[in-house]
Amino acid sequence: MFRNLSYKSQRIIIIIAFSLIPVALLFTLAYLPVFNMFRYSFTDWNGYSKQFDYVGFENYKTIFTDPKYFSVFKVSLYYFVGSFLQMGLALYFATILSFKVRFKNFFKGVLFFPYLLNGVAIGFIFLFFFRPDGTLDTLLQAIGLGHLSQGWLLNPNIINVSLAGASLWRYMGFNLIIFLGAISSIGKDVYEASDIDGANRWHQFRHIILPSIKNIIQLNMILAISGAISAFDIPYIMTGGSNGSNTFVIQTVDVAFKYGKLGMASAMAVVLLIIVIIVTLLQKILIKGEK
Amino acid sequence: MKRNKMFTGLMALVLVFTMIVGCSSNTNNTEQNTAKTNESGSNTAPTEGTDKAVSGEITVITQRTDIVDTVFKDYAMEFNKKYPDVKVNFQALSDYEGQIKIRMNSDDYGDVLLLPTSIPLADTPQFFEPLGDLDQMKSQYIGLEERTVDGKSYGLPITVNFSGILYNKKVFDDAGVATTPRTPDEFLAALQKIKDKGVATPLYTNYADSWPLTQWESVLTTVAGNVDYVNVTQPNTDDNFVAGQPHYDLYKVMYDAAQKGLIEKDPTTTNWEASKADLANGKIGAMVLGSWAIGQVKALAANPDDIAFMPYPTNAEEVIMPLADDYLLGISLHSKNKEAARAWVDWFINESSYPTTEGGGMSPVVGAELPATLKLFEGTEVKFELQTPATAGQEGWVDKIDKDAEIGLWQPDFKKRIIEAAIGNRSESYDDIMKDLNDAWVKSRAKVTQ
16 A cells, blocks of 8 residues: 555655654653643642642742742752762773773773662662761771761761762762763774874873763763752652751652642742753853853 | 565554554453453352352552561451452552552552542542441441541541550669659650660650651640640641640650750661661660550560550640541542442451551450550550541641641651751751741631631
8 A cells, every 4th residue: 555655755654653652652751741740830739639720820939939949959059069079080980991901891880880779779878878887987987087987967067968979979880881982982093193192191081082072071061960950869868858958859849749739849840940951051052152 | 675665664554553452452351351250240149158249359559568468368368258259459559658649640549548648638539439427437436537528438447546655664664764754844854864874765766767757746635635636726726836835845845855865866867677676675765656666666575565655745634645547448439349349448447357456556446345555554544535526617727737838747847857956957946946837837827717
């Protein structure tokens, strides 16, 4: 029945046939929920009831006028700073591991392993790690720095540093793998040529590796920053947002499921989505401006 | 070339169609199967001792992940002796409240399930089958009022709990506390003695696990010394968190204990499972909990007689240990085998012995024998009473005000705040927190009750 169709229309049929399922999945699992989220954000839905009222911009008004909803963003700063450290470390390890190193694959495995672990497991590991006389304190005592040990999660000035540290440990492997992939795509002949010219490792990093993976660094940067704004799993599992470690996403989840204000929580999610989009756009514009 | 392309296109279409057809045919099969079972079951005549009229397959959803494959399997076997044509399947959810809520947005949330506490009372009929008129069922069960809408009850409590302080008697004795403390001052003094002794943590809050903190709210009746306070007085007062009122006095004990260092050294890294063992072994003095925990801790203790239960300290004239429903068991509105589901609910509450054994509380069946833990208090000044239900027209007000104000009476948040302030992690005082809560209460109460 397709025999009489032109090559072009056959092509179209094939393309449609193959993309039908992925598009349907994408639509039902990604776009439809987001569309509904926008809709709910204008209601007072409690998450259960079959009926709800539209309240216009009431929810948004509350978010932007009540300081308690926005003040938690300062916690994101810890994760923001942490993400720079995370990128630096990932880049450092990726560079070292892309040269000839003994047990190279073993170290790659070790560094990537945390990313494969379940977030809940990591939360529990770090609860033991940070508790009084736990792993960290024992370690500090063993190397003679016992006087530094303290309530890692108890001290409100330190808790976010501790949590950002755990988050760094978890996500660094992901950045590392992406960097490794990008670095390995640089041709061997370029290194050889630079060796002949007398370049050392630092020169190679500065003038060959860094410019070649600039785009990937930008991508990782965007991911890291939006990750910092929407930090959730580590603090949620470890502290539930208590003791001054509350983040915007934890607060959204609380509003939705503890207080049954799904409309309000949807509005908060929309606000977060818009913030992430703005940050990403800003970054793109600023980086372009540099060129 | 052309042929090839066409072939691929055809293949793609076939692929798409098989997937769609494949899915739908599966559904058909299941439906047919279920229908078949129903038919064969209902045609059989009832025989002696068993009830064959009731048949079908039901899914029971429970929160007891620990015993779903052991005790519940035995229950199903017992149940089948009476109802041989009912097939009972179990599903246990580890985070019951969180997971069931999401499932209830569909029609598929089992046949028999626990009524989530977070659904508003008025919405109950949208999800659950009425079990009967309150007036008629009242003579048979207690604790139905919690989920009664327009005179119809929607759930039976799986057990009736009482709340207070679970403590290790030996720790108290060793520290020189001879009599059980009755007032907050006596209680704090006793805790101080335990601290001075230096062996055990006097009062364990379980701050990091969060939910144990919500147990404090359930002793509000004891502090008020009045069964009317929670549902009748509370929604009609603007002074809910003001000095001298039950809420203020209740959490003042928590604040004082934390401030004087009578709680665990680092509350941010506590662990519930470990704390049960520590209480059993005398490393912890006391915890605020419900009666359901008694059995769990006793099971871990070398000497179960050391584990005792006392009412929360109060300045009130009467010492009332409040009785309160555990989860209520109900039937889904979308159940296909409501008769079989009803048979399970009745059997589970009346005949399974769950309420007193696994549930660890009192049976909701009127006239059932009291559990051993309750008999201990016979002849003392301690009274066991259910809370007065809300006045007609005010049902669900407390919950509505609470949620609108984001206070979270049954959430750990402001309890955590109190502990953080007490150990010096926040700059606010106890009165600051109470004022903040009260302001939110007043504002939302005006909104809800207008």
